[in-house]
Each structure stands twice: as structure tokens, then as C-alpha cells.
Amino acid sequence: MTEKKVVLKFSAQNADKPIIYHLVKDYDLIINILKASINPHKEGTMVLEISGDRYEEGISFLEQQGVSVLPIETEVVRNIERCTNCGACTVHCPTEALYIKRPSMEVEFDGEKCILCLMCLKICPVRAMEVKV
């Protein structure tokens, strides 16, 4: 049984509903919440690892509830042309997906470690971090 990593985007209308409870209870899925946040506009983002036989049914349920389900691989990218290699993002990245290589002081981005908290998009002074949908 393989685990699948997905990103869930909740709108302000469904962010306060017990949707994950139903995902576990009704579809017998094993979940691991890697990241969950609600922004000031009451929209939620959640990064989940999901495994279980009824995975596809669970995803359909989420979509019926108005939750957008995105594959994790297609999300945050670094615009290399725009990035100035300053490093301002590195101290805000919770998983060190963005880090400074020493002694060159160049900024590296390891997409594998990214959990899509999107903090770097807010921090980057030159908007070099982008969401690819």
C-alpha cells in the first residue's frame, strides 16, 4: 500500500467543516497531516500523506465537498532567472527545502522537501518563488 502525498485547498466556505474526520471514518484511509494552515481570508491549505484501499473514493469525496486536491509535485517552483540568491527565504522555510550552500552562499531549492506552506512566496523580495498549477 503506497502513500500518496496531496495538497488540499479549502475555501472559506468549507475550511471549518470536519472533512478529514469523514475521510478517515467513512473511507478507512490512513492519513498523516504534514502541514495545515488557515490564512486570514479563512482559506485552508493542508498537505496530507494518504494510504488505503479506498483512496480514489476518498479523493472523490473531497472534491464533492468543494476541496481542491492537487498533486504535490506540481506546486512551488523557483524562477532561477529572477532569484537573486539573497537567502532571505531560507530562514522561513520550515523544512529547509530552501537553504544556503556554504561557503559559496548560493541558495538551493530542494523541491522534494517542500511541503507547500507557500511562506517563501510571501517572503521572497523579488517574487522568484512561484506556484505552478
Place this chain on the structure above:
Amino acid sequence: MGVERTIKEINERIKNGKAVVLTAEEVIEKVKEKGIEATAREVDVVTTGTFGPMCSSGVFLNFGHSSPRIKMQKVWLNNVPAYTGVAAVDAYIGATELPEDDPLNSDYPGEFRYGGGHVIEDLVARRPIRLKATAYGTDCYPRKEIETTITLDDINEAILFNPRNCYQNYNCAVNLSDRTIYTYMGTLKPNLGNANYSTSGQLSPLLKDPFFKTIGVGTRIFLGGGIGYVAWNGTQHFPSILKDENGNELCAAGGTLAVIGDLKKMSPKWLVGTSFRGYGATLTVGIGIPIPILNEEILYYAAKTDDELFAPIVDYSDAYPNRKPGNLGYVSYARLKSGKINVLGKDVPTAPLSSYPKARKIAYILKEWIIKGDFLLSEPVEALPNPHSGIKGKVLN
């Protein structure tokens, strides 16, 4: 007798393809290996560089005259206001200016996605810019409004004139409060969550000439990817020597430069529109300055290392905004660059706001220009105030 050489002699060597030019990083290695005296005998020029957000930047523009003529009273570039109280079709677009309909910090913290710095980047990238101007109309300038599209090549002049750039040294910013704060030093997490700094340390131009012995009015420099000049001291130019709590001299701080150059010859690679969440918009500027090694003393300072250069640690939750004197101690750029410093007994992760790799690249490009003979050194036509001048900042009451 120690080594003595003049800028004129160095320029002769540059023209003859014989000048020895090293970047500030390279000269540090050379001095470690051979010592000051031998290195001073060998090296003619040391190049420095910095690439960081620099407020107090902007561009003077002359749009050319429309037919019929207009004496612009208000002008907007991509919806960002520029100041046109200069002449009929002259204006100054400042890096921190924001669109009038920007939500600012009403939805705190504001995003400030587009401002004057971004207009400057769009101009230098030769992207089309929407120009709108209004006027009251005169007999000689009858037109009352114009809306058109311009590019950098369509207008008469675009002169980058930055009244305060290239800070000699800068605070390392921390947050002692229990909430996240949004500053021009970036987002600072509560309870000493991070420490942000913004100087290229051992590559930084004015840290390598602390007494302004070579950098003065008229010094030719790398500016925004083109050639520029030091126009004057920068505003808030208060050069001094930092001292630790025991009175030991640490390094220089407080100097700034006003710089000028032709925007048409610059590059969007080295002038980048910049946004700080909750603070505003600005411009990231690339500057490189050559230091002629006229004697051993000049080399001694030009070869200072990150271990020998220090930044004051300042709390931006209270001390900075409320202008309270003092700081939380000094930290070397070597420690800042290591990724972790200790403040009040706590390990604090560090992040730079100015790009060290780009600063290194600027120093390298300038070195190449000089070696190729494309860039000669200029004699300063007037010295700038130095730490002995004792200039202090005034308080606005």
C-alpha cells in the same frame, strides 16, 4: 619605504594591459599567503561589490514633448505616481512610491507587489510603460492630459540618481517581541526567531575604504550593470568607527554614497524591483567600486575579512522604531554568514537580504572590465567626509 603609486600610474598600467586586479575575496587570500607588503607591491586595484535592496533610489526622466505641448502637473507610470514638479516633461520616479489604489497595510501585512522600484526594473528591461499625465494648461503648454505608452528607448533621458545607496555597514535586525513583525529588514519572527542582515561584508565597497581615502566625488563605479559615478556623499552620511563595549575599534559604519548613471546603459539583471511584506516596495541595486592600492594602508583595509568586520544587532520591535539608543552587541560577518548567531544566550538562525553571490559576481565583472581596459579609474575631484569629520544625524522634533 613602503609601496606608493598614483591613480595615473595605475591607469597607465591598465592601458598597457599590465594592471594586476583582484577582487576583495581574492586579495584576502593573497594577503594571507604573502602578507601586506608583498601584496601591495604586486596588486594595483581591488574590486568590491554589493547587491541589495537600496531605498533612496530613483530615476530622472525626460519624456520628450508632445504635440501640442503639455506642462505635466501630475504624472503616473504604470499607475505609480512620479514627481513632476521639476519642469514640463521632467519627472522623478522614486523606488518606494506606490500606486494610489494600493491597499497598503489596510490588509496587514500588505503585499506591495508593485511600486517605483518595479517601474524602474520594467523601464530598464525595456518593457512598455503606461504613461498618464494631467495638467492645468497654459498658453505655451495648452494640453491638459495625455495617456500613452513609452519604453526606455522612446524617451530623451533616463538618469538613475540614487541619493543614498551603498551603506557602509548595516544593522543585523532581530525581533524581541512576541509577535511577527514586518520590516524593511524582512519578516522577523517573534522571540528572536531569526536575525536578518544586509551587507556583503568583506566584499562591501565602503567597508573596504573606511576612511574614504580613495572613494570620493567623481569616482567611476559599476552601477546597475553599467558605468556610474559617485555624485556626492549619500544622505544620512554619518561615517564613524564602531567600538565594542570596552572601547575597542571594530570597523567602519555610517557612510553612504549618492550615485548617478545612465539608466539606458544598465541592465534589469542588476536593478530589480523588490517588495517587503508589510513594509513597501524598493529597488535592489548592484554597485561595484574599484579601490586603487595607492599604499599599504589602503590595502590593509581593503583586505579586511569577514572575521574583522562587524554589524550591530538591533531589536526592530522596540529599539529601532522608537529610536532607543544602544544595541544587543556586535557580531562578525563571518558568524552571520555561518547561518547561526548567539543573541542574549539564544541560538538564532540568520538570513541575508543582500546577495553575496551577486556581490561576488559584480566584483568579478568590474575586475574583467578593468583588465580588458574598458574601465579606467578616476581621480576623485573632492574627498567625502570621513569618520574624523564627526558628522552626526539630526533628530526631527
